[in-house]
Amino acid sequence: MNPAAISPTRPALPLLDTGPLSADLLPADLTANLTRRDFPLAHPSEAFDPLRRPVRGDLAHIRCAGRIFVPHYAVPMPHRVIAGGAALLRSLRRDAEVLTDLAPGDVFNVLDIAGGWAWGQVGDDGLVGYVPMAALEAA
Numbered sequence: 001m002n003p004a005a006i007s008p009t010r011p012a013l014p015l016l017d018t019g020p021l022s023a024d025l026l027p028a029d030l031t032a033n034l035t036r037r038d039f040p041l042a043h044p045s046e047a048f049d050p051l052r053r054p055v056r057g058d059l060a061h062i063r064c065a066g067r068i069f070v071p072h073y074a075v076p077m078p079h080r081v082i083a084g085g086a087a088l089l090r091s092l093r094r095d096a097e098v099l100t101d102l103a104p105g106d107v108f109n110v111l112d113i114a115g116g117w118a119w120g121q122v123g124d125d126g127l128v129g130y131v132p133m134a135a136l137e138a139a
Helices: none
Strands: 059-061 072-074 077-081 086-089 098-102 107-114 117-122 128-132 136-138
């Protein structure tokens, strides 16, 4: 689509007007364990070590809610490193520092997936970084 043809008064993708969204629209088995929880931030965000605390400017582990302010919080998706292992990178650059090598079977808690890479944390309190999704399988 030609970017010049996009109208500022009309969405680029047509959306259906289905009315307000509600948990009532979800199947009962998905909502059975959902409870409303507020995470107020009552003081400035805590200082943190970016190599040990899963926090980026746009996203953080759900356990950081109420202590560190970011636009989104994620529940980790446990994965295991497959045969051959993988390098945990500090950032998504060709010359990124390798923080550690992960062995087959190591648990990597994925918080975000983009462009074939997973961002997350080794185990529950290990190093934070990037791993190729091809080196992981769902646990």
